[in-house]
Amino acid sequence: MLNRFLITLCVLFNSSLFYAQSLDESYTILNVEPSKTDARIANSNTPHLIMYNQKQKQGKLLLFLPGTGGIATKGPKQLFAVAVQQGYHVINLSYINRPAVAQICKGENLAKNRKCTEEFRTRRIYGTNKFDFIGDASYDAIENRFTKLLIYLAKNDKNTNWSAYLEDGKPKWSEIAVSGQSQGGGMAAFIAKTKKVARVIDFSGGWDYSAKNKIADWYFYESVTPSHLWYGTYHATEPKAKTIHETYEALNIPKDHIYAFDLPVPEGKRGHSNGVRNIGYAPQWIELLGSGD
Template identity: 30%
Template sequence: MVVSLLVAAGACARRDANDAPGITAPPQVTRPPSVERQINATTTDAAIAAVPTGAEAPHVVINPSPAITPQGKLLVFLPGTLGRPSQYSYILRAAAARGYHAIGVNYVNQVAMGTLCQFSADPNCYWQARSVVVFGGGTPVAGQSAVTPANSIVNRVTRLLLSLRTTAPSEGWGQFLRADNTVDWSSIVLAGHSQGGGHVGVLAKSVLLARAVYFSSPEDWNELTDRPAPWTSARANVTPASRQFGFGSDFDTLVPNAHASAHWTAMGLSAPASGPVLVDGAASPYGGFQQLRTLLSFNPASTALTAALKNHGVTVVDTSTPVDGTGAPLFNGNGVWAYLCFP
């Protein structure tokens, strides 16, 4: 058989090379095991404050599975309002299993953006409020507390990567930092749920990302105009629209799909004339469109406090996202998360 001959020829070639004087076989690459860690942001930078105060929620960090070829990409996931990275472990583990590095970021997310800007007459309210959280500094909007640059999302990601480069040098975290120790955003898949997804949008308008993914987000809706916040359409994408994807639930009342789709369309994400593509019973690549939706119900075992939160978490929150017969997250097994985040 041809295959047998090729295998035999390869074995001979390896034996001959090893036997030849002065020639050594290349060393075998041993990758470190995949480890899931929880790391407090306050340990990475003395200027970072505990969030929440007095009961800090740690970052969640997972290096890639050694069984998979490393992808050279990092999934950075931003939780929703009051969310903790540990509540999004399924998507982080899905990344690591596919050869991606993964971190869930704890950040200043105690106040919902809609509470601040939903009825604001200032068209820049949402952008301003989000910029305070993403970059730090700037002028907070009414009802928003100041966020120092040290406590910004950008600094928290930067300091975590710097720390991991030092404490886990064999795991390759340093590849996501430039020579000047700033984040190489072009190697990052940035995803977020709810409030976190809106922050993804701000960064997609500000830096070049490998990918931007919106789970049940954003909901920067102005009730006075009954329209999306102007930043979604008026500000140019730095990350091309072709690299951005959205996924929502038809039963979500906190971020209705009609609102989410209006934001996605304003940002340039493609969809058929009928709206976001239904993934249930369909297969990737979903016509190549970038707006997706589901009609699946939340996991009956969900511990979310209300039905609204359970439906809001269907797309990605551990406790609410539907699971298959083995208890594994359904959207990981059926290819939806891979299509969105892990091309």
């Protein structure tokens, strides 16, 4: 069964009430274990998180991919609430996110294969190639998990038309915006290179290399998704901020679509994840998301 629960969100911005809304019975949050959608899946079987407002006109779908070690149900719900406010349905996908690209494609592995990161991401997203350094099965791939979840929701959740995001049994990418943080942001960017998505928002999305101090070749490949639909963010305090900015330039993201966040980072927290967690960026989130209608 689909688990439903209500949340109430009240946040402060610049010492005034910027965004406050009770997510009443019209809002739905679902938790679905990947194995419920595909019995072959056993690894990284923590639930997907789904969020939408059934009283709104159904708009586009925002697919969000967590970073390394990220748990979908613990994702940035304030960001997702803003996305729902903008007209989106939201899926925070549970997928295998350990080990990370940067943990595998380095040193000798990278020296022997300059396409290491490209092959890694292809395996983790699509499961269509052979890549011996990670144990992801083909059915563990992001695309399969996402597809099977949409099919499951179309069958089991009649409050909305999940079939609108499917076409011939595959994701209808033109109706789907892709986003993610860190490793997940890199996955979103990689998807948008080869699938024409509705929008792509990369939050501090990785720093793939093809050789020492040389960003990966795949960043420079021609993109199927037009450049005006690309957005990228990072925090100015991140150790890899300069490299992330370099990857965004290689991805041909317009200058005014690159956001260098700089609000103070709370003590004990990291700038790397601040962009999806700090409600102070709500005005920027709205710009990044645009209208999901």
